[in-house]
Amino acid sequence: MKIIYLICYVLWWLMSLLPFRVLYLFSDGLYLLTAHGVKYRHKVIWKNLTESFPEKSEAELRTIEKQFYRQFCDYLMETIKLMTISKAESRRRMVYTGVDEINRLLKDGRSVAVYLGHVFNWEWVTSLPLWITEDCQCCELYHPLENKAMDKLFKKAREKQNALCIPMQESLRKIIQFNQEGHPVVVGYIADQVPLWWNIHHWIDFLHHDTPVLTGSERIVRHTNQAVFYGDIRRVKRGYYQCDMRLMTTEPKKTVEWEITDWYFKMLEESIHRDPANWLWSHNRWKRTHEEFDRDWVEKDGKVVHRENNETSETLKTRLRK
Structure with missing residues (x-):
């Protein structure tokens, strides 16, 4: 495992040294391969698009599909760049709004939850510590990869800007530990994944689908009384993004069960309708039925x-x- 990790690390590190203009040339080539050659997950993408946008014409859906492939390939190259991108470059390419309110809550001793979706480029949200008050820890909950070498490699890249990666199974214990030690934290929850059958407790209407949704994030938020924000990511232009931190509630314990989850998916749906190609359509999101x-x-x-x-x-x- 160690040898595999070292080989992958060196290759990733060397490629990440390439300037963006060269990486985007690789992305253009990869687009031709994935969209027109192997047609990566085309059936899943097309099924998701046609069912989610029944009001759109075939020509409109084909345009969205092509744009998705382009942005997906850019996402891959931009994720590679995470390994060596400078703090100044990160601040220039991923700009945040609404962080003043987050910093105010942190100074008052409140921990903060940021709900995110698989909207490009969610990987770059690991730069959030560069915008947050220095004495607070930013964390990202994640599902460890089965391949331990690749899991270690992705974790190293994601933690480059001081965002701590916490495995989902350890999340509540870690957050409570930070709170008990008097350290407010900012926790990122990517909550639009498919729940396992035994984790399904709530269904919603999302993009014209009867959709099972993860509720573990809301359980943690309510238990630890975190103020809740939605990270609304916008693609400004190639290689440049803006994440608007939109306050959902500062009093999660006063909400009714699953209300925060419903708010999140409504806001995520609005983001997707604004820029349909910017969401991860290759994911088989609706493989579990009611x-x-x-x-x-x-x-x-x-x-x-x-x-x-x-x-x-x-x-x-x-x-x-x-």
Whole structure:
């Protein structure tokens, strides 16, 4: 594993030294390969687009698809650049608005949650520590990759600007620990992923789909009383982004159950409609259906268990790993 990591690290580091103009030439070539050659995940992308925008013509959807491929390839090159990009360059290329309110809350001792989606380029939000008061820690929750070498490599790139990566399973414990030590934190939650069957507690209408959504973020936010913002990322032009921090609530415990999650997805949907090509359409977002859930799963005492064998998430995950 160590040898694989070192090889990948050296290759990534060397490529990240290339100037943006050269990386974008690679991106242009990659676009021709993914969009017109192998047609990377074309069926998934096209299905997602046609079902999400029934009001758009085929010509409009084809344009969005092409733009998505271009921005997806740029995203890959921009993520490579994370390894060596300077702080000054990061501040110039990812600009934040609304951080004054976040810094005010942090100075008052409040921790802050920032809800994000897979909107390009979400990886560059790891530059947020450059805009936050110096005595506060910025954290990013993430799902560790199965390949330990690649997981270590991505973690190293994401933490270059002092954003701490915390595995999802350790998130609540880490956040509580920071609070107990008197250290307010800013925590980034990318919450538009597909939940596992045993983590489905809430469904919403999202982009014309009956959609199961992650609710763990809201549970953490309410438990730790974090002020909640939505990070609205806009692509200004190639290689330049703006993230508007939009306040959702400073009193999460006064909201009703799943209200914060509903707000988040409504705001994310608005972002997607504003710039449809800027969301990760290659992700099979709607592979779990309500019909399958109702057939095979049931909630008992706050836990989702399999109807047939009454397995909880822990026992089922253990059996599936065997």
